[in-house]
Amino acid sequence: MEEEKSSVQPERQVFLREGTLVLRWLFGYYAKRRLPDGATRPRWPHTLSTWTPRKPKTKFREATLVSIDIDELKEQNGFPVQFHIGISIMPTQDLHDQCHLASLHEQSTPYRIQSYHWAVENTDHYSTHDNLFCSRKRGHREVTILKKLDIDLNPIFTIDTTKAARYPLQAFCDYTLKKLLQDFGIPFTNKQLHVAGNDALFTLRVLLMIAVTDVRRELGEVPTWVPVFEAIARAPLPPMPLKHAGKAAIMKRNKLAAIKQENMSLPNGSDRPEQSSSDTRHV
Template sequence: MIIPLRDETLVLRKLLGYSAASSLIPTIGTDYDDSDDLLLAGSLMWDVLFVGIDVDTTEGYEELIPDQQFHIGFSLLDTRDLHSLVSATPEAKLDIIRSHQFTIGTSKYCKKAALRFLFGESEQLNSPEQVAVRFASLVPADRNVVYVAHGAKADLRVLVNCGITRRPIYTIDTVKAAQTPLQLTYRYSLEALLDRFGIPYKYLHAAGNDAHFCLRAMLMLAVVDGEQYQQPRLTSKSKLNDSDRLFSVLRSIAQAPRPLSKHEIEAPLKEEEMAHRLELKRAAKELRRAKRAAKTERRRLERESRSQDKAEEDDISGKPESESKSSSLF
């Protein structure tokens, strides 16, 4: 059974500029058209800011109850940076996804979430309203925004509950976006997508990590779709629209090595510290052994010295003490 094209796949083609069949692509947003004003200069790529979103909580998504603990992640991928990277040298820096994690809860809860976050320092907040403030500081008001999430409905509900009212021009749910390129009749988990695409990951269900890896998965979905199912491209605008270069860059970003976790960074230091402590213990043990051996040798020498002194005294008196006692009996 052939899975029909979903809107998410068609929108990816339009936003990243690797399909010329614009007539097949659904309208994005309500206030936008297909004019060249939306394109980056010298490219078929749209001028948009992808915002990966994830929320992790055990207390429900539909409403935020008082004192609810949760962590929320935002990851940003700017097509301006992506376009620059496509036109740059192959050695250009690939880490253009900026990731953030915010936590609300007890110190213990926030510390645990922070230790699992791979892409920087997690920030503890005091209220959901502060999440909206931090979101506004990260996402410029004058940019066209596209939300990206894996199972987006619940995450978007939490955004509303935090007071984030920013309307994206489109929301890409990678659960749905995966179905056409991978010809799936069922829904992949984020972990399954990452495994399928060879994307290195660790500590899923830390919101900042999931938001980041969701963007990486989206890029690989574009690669698979572009390499296997793409419509003929328009290449007359610029050599920067070369599909091979575009897909190579997307793949390189998606499959780039992940950062080491805090535990992985600290582990070698702890091993080195333990090795140093063991060496100190061995040295102390050897020192104690040497001291005992020296003490034993000193006592042996003292006994030998006393015996030798006694023998010399006997020689000086001319006869052994036993003989002297025997003579006194007569």
């Protein structure tokens, strides 16, 4: 009789990626002794720290988080000639400073992340008069395009958020940006996705929540910076700035309303008072 084969499958494991380790090092909760088997420690660059002796004793590495997203790309002979680029910026020093404030002002929380959106060689959608609301996803397309334009950011690390989120979420596959936003409770609408500025902003918010989820999983005591990161990542989105046509329409509407109000304040709604009979002159 043949020996029965076991149907038990080996347990699948989610491996710790470099991007997650970088976040641990960046926000001060990296510990080599807690690394799972097989995890390799990256070579850490020499950087300054944001540590201060006063409480809460947050200890971040001084760095600038930059999120980049490029959409609507058109190339000629392999060279980018038209595209939309979104860039969002958040220095760790700003995050550190927020941890030492008495409270976060709700109205200013969405603007903790500086976000920009530019349309390059494209006048079909945006006017030069527009101040657009701006907000990097996975892949290396953005880096490749910037290098073609002779722009080298020379980052100390490049983090793929879809990879970095795997271990904290115990996910066996890469999640889309939309899925990450949903799982982390970050406000968005479908209409706001796939716009370079917005996606750059959403990606940086996701990065903060990856660190929050990972530190909650790794440490028994939640650091004081966790509520700050959550407040910034989950803050309501600021209103979309109006385009040039929208601004012109509002100005016209306000002007008509002012004229109407002025006419209503005159006697009998007339444009000017009627002359009395005594003031009438006959020629």
